[in-house]
Amino acid sequence: MQFGQTSDQQTPVNFNDRKDSEGAVSEGKAFNRKGLEVASTCGDPSVATIFVARTRPGDDTSMIEFVDGLDWNHPRHDKWIINVSTQFGCPVGCRFCDAAHRYHGNLSADEMLAQVRHVTDMYPGLAERCRKLKVHFARMGEPALNRAVLDAIERLPATVNSPGLWACVATTAPRGTEDWFERLIDVRDRHFRKRFQLQFSINTTDEDFRQDMTAVRLLPFKWIRDYASRFFQDGERKVILNFALGRAVPFDAHKLLRQFDPVTTCVKLTPLNPTARGAENGMSGINREDLERIATMLNENGFDAVLSIGDPREDDIGSNCGQSVRRLADRR
Numbered sequence: 001m002q003f004g005q006t007s008d009q010q011t012p013v014n015f016n017d018r019k020d021s022e023g024a025v026s027e028g029k030a031f032n033r034k035g036l037e038v039a040s041t042c043g044d045p046s047v048a049t050i051f052v053a054r055t056r057p058g059d060d061t062s063m064i065e066f067v068d069g070l071d072w073n074h075p076r077h078d079k080w081i082i083n084v085s086t087q088f089g090c091p092v093g094c095r096f097c098d099a100a101h102r103y104h105g106n107l108s109a110d111e112m113l114a115q116v117r118h119v120t121d122m123y124p125g126l127a128e129r130c131r132k133l134k135v136h137f138a139r140m141g142e143p144a145l146n147r148a149v150l151d152a153i154e155r156l157p158a159t160v161n162s163p164g165l166w167a168c169v170a171t172t173a174p175r176g177t178e179d180w181f182e183r184l185i186d187v188r189d190r191h192f193r194k195r196f197q198l199q200f201s202i203n204t205t206d207e208d209f210r211q212d213m214t215a216v217r218l219l220p221f222k223w224i225r226d227y228a229s230r231f232f233q234d235g236e237r238k239v240i241l242n243f244a245l246g247r248a249v250p251f252d253a254h255k256l257l258r259q260f261d262p263v264t265t266c267v268k269l270t271p272l273n274p275t276a277r278g279a280e281n282g283m284s285g286i287n288r289e290d291l292e293r294i295a296t297m298l299n300e301n302g303f304d305a306v307l308s309i310g311d312p313r314e315d316d317i318g319s320n321c322g323q324s325v326r327r328l329a330d331r332r
Ligand code: SF4
Pocket: 001, 090, 091, 092, 093, 094, 097, 098, 099, 100, 138, 139, 140, 141, 142, 172, 321
């Protein structure tokens, strides 16, 4: 979700001599048998590798990005994070997100699973040994606006053979997606019991401000609270309320305690990452001390609240949502 670095600031990974498992060069314009034309590969494999690809040869409206990521506290065989695009851009239009500058429709389930296979095939045999392999349906795009995301989640266990396979969804909860969320409970119960993470990215405790940050109408906090109470079951992860907190973005811990139930939801606090669109809209993240103060206050009042501050090298790499596609598109 951020932008701000030039391509010179990236740490490029030299994949020029490398072949993927299906024989196509990883860098360049070969259209591999997974159905992806990889246009660029950059980053640092010890932090995150970002792929920009087209799902239709030569067609820039089919450009997506996906990420082979790590938790910096764990080696890849312990924890492996794959982020896939669910839409070509995003219609939600969050004021701080670089994916928001374009939207060309939904990906199919095949196109989402091709991203997963592209990453897992780079490390033959590792998925089978990985203790926790999390596939995030999050970037770019709003998963709840694409019914094929549910099909992709259902087909994920047949695509990736891993005992530690998790499915993760991050959503803003657009209006009109209630049926999608009903089916999500069913898919979770059939395929991912105790291995599913659901996150509502709400970013502020002020409903009007939240609505003002997006171009689409959103379901109210009350709906999220009620849904979380049905989604959460014994042994399952609590539903995450994610706040990417920026300066001048309203956050009232006391209000949050009235709005949501600490039995069914927990809080994740992250600083709003630097993005081109955020800068255009005068938005920047709050500092670590303020995040820690808020987390302590929430913890003292019964909420599980954690700080999620990524590896600072991620900002240098420019690995945030929409950043890589925007960078490539801007160069054209
Ligand atoms: S933050 Fe997510 S929902 Fe918002 S515009 Fe970006 S991709 Fe879409």
